[in-house]
Every structure is written in C-alpha cells, then in structure tokens.
Amino acid sequence: MKNILKPYWLLVSVSLPQLLIFVIMGWIFNIINSQLSEESIKLWTLFGALLGVFYISYTVYGIIRLLSKKDLHLKTGIIMFLTYIPYLYLYTMFSNKIIPSSIPDWMLFGISPNMLIVALVMPSMVVAMLICVFWLTPFKFGMLFNKKNLPILVVPAFWFVFFTALVPLLHAPFRSDYDHFTAMAFVIGTVVFLFIIVKLIYNLLSKRPEIWKKVVIPLVTLGPLFGLTLNNEFNIFGDFSNGYFYILAIFTGVLLVLPSSSNKYIRALLYIMKSITFTFSAYFFMIFLPYLPFSLLGLLLCGLGILLLIPVAQAFVHVRSLWDDFKFLAQHFNKTILLIVFICGASLIPALITVTFNNDKGQIDRALKFIYQQNLSVENEIKIDTKALTRSLDFLRENKASTNRSGNVFSNYRTPLISAYYNWYVLENLTLSEDKIKAIERIFLGKKHQNNSEGMMLQNDTGRVQTVFVDKHNVETVFAAKDKFYRSWVHLELKNSNSSEAFNAQFRSTFDLPEDCFITNYYLYVNNNKKYGMIADKRAANWIYDQIVTIRRDPGILSYIDNNTIEFKVFPFNINESRSTGFEVIHKKPIELNIEGQKIKLGSTSNEGGSVSDEGSGSAIDIIDGATIVPYEAKKELIKATRSPFYHFVIDRSLDSKGKGQELVECVQNYIKKNNLDYKNISISALNYNLKKLSADGDWQSGYNKLQAEGGLYLDNALKSIYFENYSSKSHNYPAVIFVSNNISQYSLTGNYDALKYLLPDVKSFYSLTPDGKLFSHALDKKAVTLDMPAGAIVPDEVIPWPGIDDIKAYLSADNSTSIVLNKSDYEINMDKASSYSLGTGFMLKAAAASMFLHPEKTADKTLEIVKASIKSGFMSPLTSYIVLENKAQEKVLLEKQKQILSTKKSLDVGEPTQMSEPSLVVIAIIAAAFVLVVRYRRRVKGMV
Template identity: 30%
Template sequence: MRTLLNPKWLWLLNTLPLLVLLTLLRATYDVIHTLLPAESQHLWQWFGGVLVLLGGLHAGYATWQWRRRATLSGGYAVVALVAYTAFLYIYCYHLSGLIPFDLPRWMVAGDLPLYVGTFLMPTLAHAVAVLVLRLTPEDKERSPLPSFGAALAVPVAWYVFAQLVLPLWQVLGLDRVGGGLKKLGLHGVVVMIIAGTLIFLLFLARGVYILASRRAGRWGQYQWAWKVLITGLLPLLGLAINNGQARDYLSLGVGTDNFFGDFDGPWWYGLAVLNAGLLCVPTPTKPRVRLALYLGRGITLSYTFYFFLVFLPLLPLSVVAVIAIGVGFLLLTPLALFIVHVRELAQDYAMLRGFFSGRVLALGLAEAAAVLPLGITLHYYHHRMVLHEALDYVYAPDYARSYRPIDAEVLGNTLQVIDQYKTSVFRPRPSFTGARVPYLSAYFNWLVLDNLTLSEEKITTLKRVFWGSEPSGSASGTPVSRSDEETPTARPTLTQLAARSHYDARQRAWVSWLDLTITNSHGSGSREYATTFGLPAGCFISDYYLDINGRREPGILAEKRAAAWVYSQIRNESRDPGLLQYVSGNRVALRMFPIAAGEIRFTGIQLLHKEPLRFRIDDHTVALGHAATPPPAASTPAVPEPTSAVPPVPGVAYVTAAEKATLPVVRRQPYYHFLVDMSAGKARYQARYQCQIDALVARQHLSGDDVRVSLVGTYVTTLPAASRDVNYPAAGRYEGGFYLDRAIRQILVQAAEQPQNRYPLIVVVSADFNQAILPDNFADLRHAYPESDTFYELLEDGQLVPHSLDTESISRTGPALTKPTAAAPVVAWPDAQRPAAYLPANGQPDFVLATSHLDVPEAAIRQRDWQSGLLLQGLWRARLHHPATTAPAEVSLIQHSFRSGILTPLTAYLSLENEAQKAALRRKQEQMLNGHRALDAGEEAQRMSEPGEWLLLLAGAILSFRWLRQRKARLARSAS
C-alpha cells in the first residue's frame, strides 16, 4: 500500500480526472454560455481557472517530488484535503449561479452538478490514504484502539452537542440572531460537520488498517474472528437487508428494497462468500499455493472495490446513521472490507516477492483483477450483439437472407433491463443513484445502447415479433403532447397560403416559395399548429424559415431523430421551434409552437420542382410555376448539366406526365401469394389454413404458377414454387409473433426489384388477423404496387376482406368479397419489351430507380439543386430495397442531404430561437449519428446519473445540521 506515496500516483489520480472533468465542463459551457448572465459566465470562468490552477499545482508538485526521488508528505495530504474540500463547499454554495434555475434543464446533462465531486474524488481519497500511511509508520506495532476511539468520539461529540449545546443556544437567544452573523454561524456549523466527518473516516480507516496489519499479539491471535465479521457476516447481512430479505433489521419502513441497487441474485451472494473465504483462509507457507491465493484475492478485488465505490458517497452519512439507525454501521462495511482486502494483498506480495519478480506479481494481479470486469464486459457485449441483431432484423433487414433464430432469452433480458433503466414521471427511481445497479447501469447503457434508448413502441414491437406478446397498455412514460389533447377546431389554422416562383435555367427547374400565415383564433393559451401534406414526384423541399420575435430564422437541416428530440424538449419549455420532416411515403409533416391566442405566425417552405404544378396544404391550393415557360425535356435523367465537370450517375430517372402518356399500357395478371400465420399458438389451425387455401385455389381456377405460399411467424419462409403445403417440414414451427410487416415488405421489394408481367396479389390466412404485426402503412413502397394498394384477408368461409397498403393497413377498407377486385392497368417504362419498371397509368409524373445499387459520388451533390434531389430520392429508395447493405450508407445519405440542403426521410428542417439550442442540436446529432440507426433519443434517453461522492458529503453535513436543529426544537418543546 505504501506505493501510494509515490508521486506518480498524482498524475493518475489528479491530472487525468481533471482533464476529463474540464473537457466535460467545456462541452457543456459551449452549449449554454449564450444563455448565461454575465455573473454566471464569470463564475464558470473563475471555477474553471481554479481547477486548472489546482491541477497545475498538483502536476508541478508531483514532478518536483519525482525528480527529487522523494515520496508524498503528510503536509501535502492535509493541504490537498483542505483545498479541495473548500473548493467543493464553495462550488455547492454557488451551484445555483453556475446553473441558473431558468436555464432549460434538457441542455444540461442530468449529472452535470455531480461531475465536479465525482472527478475530484480520486484526489481526495488518495490524500486520505497518504495521511493514513504517514500517521502509521511500519517501524513498530501499534494498537488500533486509539484510532477507533478517536473515530467514536465524533458521533459522541455530535450527540453531546445535540443534548447540551443546542438547548444552551436557544437559552442564550443565539437562534434569533439575524443578518450576516447568523449566516456566518450556519457556515461555521456546516464546516464543523464536514471536518468532523473527515476526522471520523480518517481515524476509522487508520484503525482498520492497523488491525489488518497485525499478525502477532491478541489482535493477531483472533484475527479470524474479526475477519469473518468484516469480510463475511456484515456484507451478507447488508445484501440481505438491501434486498428486503432482512427488512425487519432496518427500521426504515416499507419501500427500502434495493435502495442501494438491485443486488438480488445468486452471483452477488456467491461472490460475497467466495471473497470472505479467500480473505479468511489461513496463510499458506508454500510459495505456489500462496501465489494461487494471491491471484484468487486479486480476482475478487474488483468485487470489493465496486462496493467501496458504491458506498463511498454514503460514508459521510454513516455518522448520522450510526446514531439514528440501528444498523447504520453497515454503511462502513465496504470501507473496512476494502482496507482489509488491500492489506492482505500487500502482505501476500511482500512474501511472494522473495520467490517471484515484482513485474510478474504486478502483471498477475492486474490480470486477475480484470477477470470480473472483463466477464461483465463480455456479457454486456453479448447483449449488445443480440440486440443489434434483433434491431437489424426488424428495422434494417436483408430480404434475400434466411435468418437463424435469435437468442430470445438474452434479447428478453436486454429489453427488460432497458425498460427498467427508463426514467419518467410514471416510474419510480430504482435506487438512490437513479440506476438499477450503480455504475453498472451506466456501463450497460454506454456499451449496449450507446447512451441512447429504445422507445416504448419499438420495445413493444420487438416483444410482439419474437414472442407474440401483446402491447401492455399505456406503458410509455412519455407525456402526451398537448396538441394531441386538443380538438381539431381548437388548433391554429392556416389562414393564407401565398406562392412565389421563378424558373432557374441553370438547373432547368422551378424554385418556389410557399409562405404560410398561421392564426390561432380559437380558445386561449399557446397551441401548436400541425399539418401534413403530400409532395408530388420530383418535388423536393430545399429550404425553410420561421419568423421568431420579428426576425426570419432560417431552418437548420439536421438528423431527423435529433431534430425531433430537440423540438420536443423546446416545446416543453414553451419556446419557438418549427419542425418540418417526412412522416411516410411522400407525406411531410409541419409543426410549429407556440402560437398564442389571437396571434398570427409566419413560416415558409422552399420547393424545387421540374414542372408547373398545383400544390395543396390543408384547404388552400396555389399554383407553382406557369405553363408559359418551355417545359423541360421528357424523361430527365438524374445527371448534372452537360457543361458541368460532374460525371453522370445512371440508374435514376424522372418521368414527366407527357412522357408517361406515350408509354405502352399493360394489364398485368396477378399471382396469388398466400401469407399463412405460423405464430405461437396457431398450430391447431393448420388443417383449417390448408382447406381455406385449397378452396380459394379451386374456386378461382388457379394453376401451380398462379400460387405462392409463405409461412409467417417471427421469420418468413417462402415454400418452393410447386408446394402450397402449410405443413412443409422445413418451416413447420409455430412460434413468435405474426410478423406480417416483414412478409409484405419482402414481397413488395422483390416485385419492385424484379419487374415481371405478373404482380403479387397478397392474401393473408390467419385465425386472428388483429394479431398481425403491421405498420400504419406501406406508403414508402408505393412504387412497388402500381396496380392496386389492396391486399386481402381470407376468412374461414372463403370470403376476401380488403385492406389498404396506403393507409391504416390493419383496418378493413370495405365489405367482404367473393373474388378480388380487378386491378388497374399500368404503363411499362421505358418499353414493353424490356421494362425496368411498371408505373401507374394516372397521368402524373413519376420517379424510377432502374438499378439495384446506386453509387452517388460526392461531386454529384450540389447546393439546392433539383438533380441532386433526384439522386437523394434514388439513394433513399435503394435504402428501402436493401436496408441491411445500406446501413453504413445512411450516414452518407444524411451528409449528402446536409450538403445539398434538400430534405430527405432521414433529415428534418428545424428553426430554432437561439445559439444555445443550435449547439444542443449539434451535440445530440453527433450522438445519434454514432449510435445504431434503430435506437432512439426520447426523453427516456437521459444518461443515468451516478453519485458525486463529496457533494453527498456536503449534503450529509447539511442533513446532519438539520437533524441537530430539529433535535434542538424538540428539546425546546419538551422544556416548555
């Protein structure tokens, strides 16, 4: 342990944590500094300067001592303790100035106020250790009783103070003193409480250290007894009380289960017993046996150190707990256990040093201590891989791949942990730290979730896909949007829609602005305007603005999830955001808030379009462009201007309405694709399914080429073309949920990728269609079903119930039919002999992606350019067809969107009020881009806080002072 006197430890325990702390504080200050008043900015600069000064002094002292080959002195430890404790006390006193009450809390990490205490803790703990070592030289044997007596004197003195001094305080009238004197007295009492707590912990640690060092005399003779008590009985009792298995021993009432963390499980008790056995076993004399014991103790060192960290914040409260609560001394057990454990390892090292090299022993101890952390890391990493595998299957699948079953048990455990880690007003905090398992929760959140989360909707979807479980009602803790509670007539309305257009000859396209006037003429209070509108083919959004406080604030193009999260946070602050984003297919949503009663707000959207068109939002329609301008050439390919040096990008084309009118009309014949429900619990319907299919095939006179069958459970298995036997042996498992979404998307993507003279007519065969897992619609794949947006549910009596692929797919769209409705004709592009795509014969322009994989060079993307918009649309459609292979390309698509300024389904336009909001958006966007695309950044995605040890020390001092004041008041009442 005396290696802690080496000055090199100061670099590790002071300089490195300070660098991390200053980096974190700087990142936060860069976001919020524009919102801080001058006084708060000065406080940030002052405290930052003091931290730099303290770090510099530590680094200089460590370097000086190292060059002198000297060790750390006791004087250094005293100065460090006084300086850092004073700094923390002043920091707590000015905390409300550093983070003002009116500062939006979503811009500041939930644990920011605890950063300072957390990262200064290593320096303070090291200073205490240095002081203990300096007060306990090894030149002679010492008794632990004086140290234990000095530690015990602190709670005794507090008790005497409460019994004698406080009543005298009232008798002398000192409690009625006001002004600066009273404030000075309060500071003095708090400082005494902090000093008393430090003295208590210092001498307690010294007593345990001396006790662990004794090998002779009475203390050494009965060391097995106190070792069993400290390393075995007290830890097991503490676990039992925390987990509610010995609640009667702790007089805190109900609701105390897992107060310190969820340590319920055989691993925690097993490690406690193993650790006690290794520390209490008699010391062997054989070097190799002693080495094995040394390594075994090294393995459980991380277990001891973990509980030392968890309970370190509560050590300041231990003085009060010892006085007020019968088993408060259990809070001191991890400290005593840690000292005993480290001392045993030091003695093992000293003995083994005569037989093995110091480097081998140090390396062996490091490797042994890493066993448990490495095991936890591998365990969490397995959870990460299984979660990502499940997310990829559901949200970024490869439609051509056959998936092996996912480890559903691990996935279930992961989802359960994620659900428990969420925080909301509807969920109690799982422990005093706010985490299910202190520190390990934060590590899990970082390693498995990239400090993001999964929304309630996605958790429910994963449960339904892999287990077929039903949604558990309203489990979400996300507050309901106020706009969702309002009736449509009470919302602000679009009162005027104006348009201004000009033709850009360079890009041979129209540039149009839509100017919207929004009025809140109903109700009272601030309300949100929300609407959706459709974009015609070849029409792109390239800019956005919102008038805020008399100025025109341009929209920022950002990653969609980050933009939606920032909008939600600002909306809760009743500030001025505006959000523009794709919702599904070609539908775009516009939201803006707040609009006060009687207020008129102005916002605008810029569009790029190839042809003149009529545009509709709500009940207003305007003309964009005019027919007097010569129309562009038909079938415009997505290539730059001929005079440009940008190379052409084949595979993407815009088909004008005029060209579509010249294309050959084709009437394709359908083939029936049956999707059979193979979810859990449906095995008893197997014969019924077969009869339903056979009856429909016979009634419609279908041949073998007219029928395909896919078995749909968690996974989708398409049977060979010649088979329609639902008991096909290769896929006859009834398990999981009825994942109809995946099956339909797989069919549609295949139809779009491989256009043929036949189209799929989808027929669902299920005993309970309402159990099907379906999205709201399949509008993103509208190009894959040009004939009709209808698919059918086959009833037991043979009738077909129509459902829509475009809207509310789970709902019926009409009465049951005896046969499918005839499909509309389509046109073949570019010709009927070798068609690359089939398009609806609707007289409207269209877009074609004529290649499976689209490679767009960066040089082909230009600012607010129509051709670039066409390329981005092609990239998005390629992503829809190949989500698995384009996952890395999503970041490239987002960057192309930023470069061009053109809105895509992966980005959103957001107008913000101030620079702090913009900085917060950039920070959240970076976090989202570095995580898995299926993870979310909802309100439940806050980082889990861990305790700031010395801030809790100060809190303990304040609580102690309040307890003493209440004690004084009770004495006064009893005296009267």
C-alpha cells in the first residue's frame, strides 16, 4: 500500500479531475452569469478562488515531489481532509445561491454542478483516506497530537474563521446552532466511520487473510447480485438490468475468491481474467464514489448503507488481488509485458462496448443518410441487416435522453456513464426523434405505425387553446426609391381574453407572405422593455422556445413552416393582459397580410417616388451568378404550355406485396390497356426501400416477380429520384408518378417538397393505383397518404417555358408570383452579397434552400451556409427563425445549441439535454432529507419530555 504515497496519485486524483471542474464550471458561469445576483457572483468568485488555491498547491506539491523522486509526506492525507471536507460542506450549504433555483436544468445542458463538484473532488478524498490509513496503521491515538503535527491545526483554524466571519457577511445564517452542530457532527462521524472501514479492510487484507476469506466470499459474490437486484426494482441509481451486469458480477466474484495458484500459467490466466473484469469493479467504484459519504447515514436509517460500500470494498479487493498476482508473475515474466497485458485486458470491455456502439452508429448513420441525404445523381441501392438495425433502434430508444420513462421522479432508466457515452458517440449529444425512428422502421423493417396528422399537436405547445387575439395594429411604411422596395413595420397589440382557459395563454398564428416579401426584423416587449429579435437556426430557436415556455418566461418567435407560410408565437399571456410586438418586412410592391382575420395593408397603391412594378417591367433580374429571378410582370409576356404526362409506374415490392405480386402486375397491365398508353411514355419500377428499374418494353413482369419482397415502401425514394431526373434532363414531359399498392395508406412521406414550386411548378401531387383499378391523387404538401381524393385522367397544370418555347432551360409557375430559376442545380450563396440589404438577398436564400432538394447529400453544408448568410444579412430564411429571448443567458444557451446542431453532418434532431453528471442527485437529496427528518423528530421528542 506504500505505492499510495507516489506523487502521481496526487496528480491523478487532484490535478486531472479538478481541472475538469474549472473547465465545465467556467463554461456554465459564462452562460448564466447575467442571471446571477451580486451575492451569487461573490460566492462563485470565493469558492472558485479557494478551489484554485487548493488545486495549484497540491499540483505544484505533487510535481515537486515527482521531479525530486520523493514520496508524498504522510501528513498530506490529513491536510487534504482538512481542506476539502469543509470546502464541500460549505459549498453544499451555499449551493442554492451558487446555482439559484431560477436557473432551469436545460440552461445547464443537463449538467448538475453540485454532483459535478462532489464526483470530481471525491477521488482526492479517497487518496487522502488511503494515505491516512497507511500512516496510522498501526493506529496510536497520540500520533495525532504530536508536536510536529501542531502546524496542521492552522487549517481547521482557518476554516473556523472562514465560517464564523464570512457567513454573517453573506447574510446566509444557518437556521439554528443545533442544526449546524448536528450537520458538522454527521460529517465528522462519516469521515471517522469511513476511515475505520478502510482501515479494517486494509488490516484484514494484510494481516488476517483467513478471516478475510470468510468475509470476501459473500461480500464480492452475493453483495453485488443483491445490490443489482434491489436497484432494479426502483432504478434509483440507474438502469443495471442488462444481463451482462449479472454475468460480470458473478464472474468477477468467482475470480476474486479463487485460491492463489503456484503454477505460473494458471496464475497468468487468472491475472488476465482479473484484468478484464477490473473495468467492471472500477465502473461501479466510480458510480458509487459520490455516495460514499452517505453510506453511514444509509446504514443507520435502513441498514442498506452497506450496499453503498460494497463497490468500494470490491475495488480494494480487486486491486489487491491483481497486485498479488503481478508480484508473483514478475518473478517469471517481464514486468513491461505484464503491464501491457493489464492495460489490454482492462480495455477489452470498453472496446467491446465501443464496437457495439460503433455498429449501432453505422446502422443508424447509413439508414439516415439513405433516407435524408441520398445523392440523387447516382443510382442508390442499400443492403440492410434488419436484425442489427432492429437491435440498434431498440437500444437507441432505451438511451434517448429521457431520464424518466415511467413518470416516477425517483427512477433513472439510463445506465450511468454508458448512456452518456452512447449519446455522445452515436448521437453526438443530439437525439433522433420518434418520428424518424418510426420512419426508419417503416421503410426498412416494414413496420406499421398509425398514420395521422397529429404530429404537430404532439409537440410542446403550451396554451394550445387560442384565447389571445390581435386587438389592434399599426403600420409604418417607407418606400426606398433607390433600392426600389418598401420597408414596412407591422406593429401588433395582442390581447388575452377573460375566460377560464386564458391563464398562461399563448398566441399562435400562421399567415402567408407573398413571394417577394421578406422578414428582416422583429421585436417584442418583455417587462416593458422593447427587445429586438435575433436570427438563429430554426431547430435551435424552436428548441429553446419549447424549453422556455415550460417555465413560463417571455419568448416570441417567427418561423417559416413552408415556402411562404409564417408561424408566429408569443408566450405567455395572463388573463386580460396586452402585449406589444411587431416585425419588419421588405416587399417589392404594396401587399396585404391576413393575421388572425385582421387585413393589414402594407405600401401605398399610389406611386410614392415610383413603384417597382412600373420600372423594369418585362425583364428578368439576374441577382447573382447561379440564380435568376423572374417577376410576375416578366412572366405575363411569356407563352404558357402544358407538359404531356410521362407515366412512372412504381409497383410495391415491400413485405405488403408478399403473395400479391401477380395481382399488382395485372393491375398495371389493365390500366395501361384501359387508357391506351404508349410504352414509349411509360417507365416501370419496383419499390421497397430500394428502387429497381424494370424494362417497360420487355418482360418486366418476370423481372418484378424475381425480386424479393422485403422492408417497407419508401415513397420518397421513387419520388425524389424521378423528379430529379425530370428536372436535370429538362424534360418536356410531366412526371406522373403512380404507386401501385394494395396498402399505400399505411405509409407517409418523409421529405419536404416545397422546392418543387421553383423547380417543377406543375408537380403538386402524385398518384396511387389500387388493385381494383381505382386511381387516387395525393398532395405533396401533406405527409399522410390517404385515399380520399379520387382522380380521373391525369391533366397537369399550365407552366411557362423559360426563357422561351424554343430554348427551354426551366419551367415557371403560371401564376402571379415571382419565380426563381437555378442556373445551376448546385447553387452556392455569394457570402459577399449576403450582407446587402435588398430583395435579391432574400431570393438568394430561397434559391439556396431550393438547391438542397436537388442535392440532399450536401444538406449539412448548405444548411450551415444558409444560416450564416441569414444571420449576416438579417433576412429570415426557410431554415432560420427570428426569436426574442428574455435575457442574455438564454441567448447564450441558444447559440451553444445552434453550434451543437450545425456541427453535425447527420440528420439528427434537437432533443432533451443529455444528463452528463452521473449518477442522479435525487438519491443524495432523499438520503439527506431522511437525515433531517430523523434529527427533527428526535428534537421534537426531546422537547416533549
């Protein structure tokens, strides 16, 4: 045990863990400092400075002893106790002021500062304990009061002055001297108790092995099993229900109680297996280390506190057993080889976990990339191991960042540390929404999920009953003659009703913006202060909005929900409360907005300095390389045309088609014959999650029947591939996609088709053909596929060939809106022009968003590009939102979440924050509360006597 005096233990237990404290707590302080009172900031400074002094002192001391090749002084342990115990005690007393209850958990990104401090200081306490045990064995009481030890008394004297002088200055007196004395007595008693326990274990291991053997068998075999079983009834410490925990508990226990062998090969085998299972013992040692100070209280209250000590005792036994084997084997083998064997063995379990997680990561990444980021310019076909994917999705569901599945606040259904590692390694600390998990299951596994349109209602939408209305509005419009556009401010007075449902109400409205109209600013009055909004990634902005409304603060948000539809939300409203808000738009010509029945006219019908519509009529405006804007005035002069349909029959080859393939084939044949279709205007494909083209003018029936029925029906794969090919080839034919299936209403769309308004403006729907020969139409702007729109003959809408009928480069919508033409499909934003305040900037952002439809494989890069350009210009885009937050802390959280989202290349979602401090602080709170109740009960009983 003399090795505990090596200086590197001081660096490992103090320098490394506590460096994390400064990094993480500094990051937290940077976020929340604007929400802290002056008193709280003083406490942050004080406790940070004290910990800094301890950190520097012990680190410098450890480095000096290491360089001089000297062991730590025997009294180092006592000094560490006399610094860290009072520090933790006082930190706990003031923790509610250091992190006030007004700071919500999501603002800390799931990190528990209190548990962080305890968990990362505890290693130094363990080392201090072991040093003390070594120093005081054999223990003589007089050793503590040797004259040489008198300087040590300066430390507790410092803490006495610190407590008696500083606490009154901070105006935080304790409730009573009795409570304070009781708490201090508990801390001292716990330290003495743990010292005696550790000393007893050390003595038994060193001097009474025959007694230890009688104790170790139930301790390291039955104890862990009993503890795992008891915990799995309530999941207080985490989810350890996986069978591997039980297997490793039994295997580790058996290894530790096996008698030592004099055969070097048998001993080497035991050494290897103990090295492998050492990770198991070390894992539970780390998990239960923060609970160690409460083991005495648990023992006094219910006798189960001994279970908190078992992981610690097992770790000691494991280390001692490994060390004995190492010393024996060092006589027969090279020490370096033995050390390498230990490192490799201890790394095996983490490596296997990582390999398993990496498989999940690969399965999920491949599935997401195929669904959401497929390269449409190449032929895509994927092979999926459905069993592996099923297991990956099941495990992902178990590890989603949801602390409580059952609704019981005392339960924790995540596996400590391992769940956090999974969320970091596989999901990059984001999450995968249930909608996307179901989409993967539906597409690759053929699972059926209820097909409804309630998805939006399932989102956090506090105050869904609309009791807030637009009481009045005011408009300010200025015509910028030089730039040829209007700048209009729409000022709204929102008022809540006096009904019983009006408490904490939310204003939510949607309204349409014309094509050449863009939102460039937003404000909301918060606590009588006019606050202007900030532009952020739409996912991050809506995430923080949903978080804030749960604590009833004051956010407001504007977002696109499709091409030209804006969602507007403000929260909260008390009964009869009025709140002022408004937004700025720039627009090319006078327009009218309809917000909650209020018709709001922007701009004058008379030419104030000349209307844009009067100048440049009939000409296209080339705003930037790669995109052309064609206004309605220019389109009026062009010839309209109707494209003739080209029929794309896509036949179901999913699991649903099993045994029904011939029926679907005959359905296609009958439709072709009935409508006298020319095979030159037909393509036939088979679809499950892969799209397989068949020879329309050959024996396509045999080709179809040879394909295996598997998976689900991935409608978007066919739609996007066909539309991309039609757009890229500048086809003169309308792509009439007809799905042939007996169960298409069980499926839904996963993609967004808003960009088709600019790319293929006549494509607004697709079709399905049922086995009985009925044709149905399905709108592309609806996710659910329902059989409620019977279709007759397929007649496409009119379009305008651009620039003319003889040289068609694109098709424009034949309506009164402005059209966008991508001169190249892979459109890139010119960041130099993104800062210009003009209509062209707004169109540039829309053109970039449309380009994402053609190049989903570049979604991450293009999203980052659009968000940056939107922030730089101040123009809200389809991928960004304008949001007003109550304070600077919320804005910093928003920026952190935005950074996290934009840094990933995957199609992941914003979810609940990952709880990084393991295990839960709830357990400690329960134990401490029980202790307080016992103390108060005893006081009451004494008072009655």
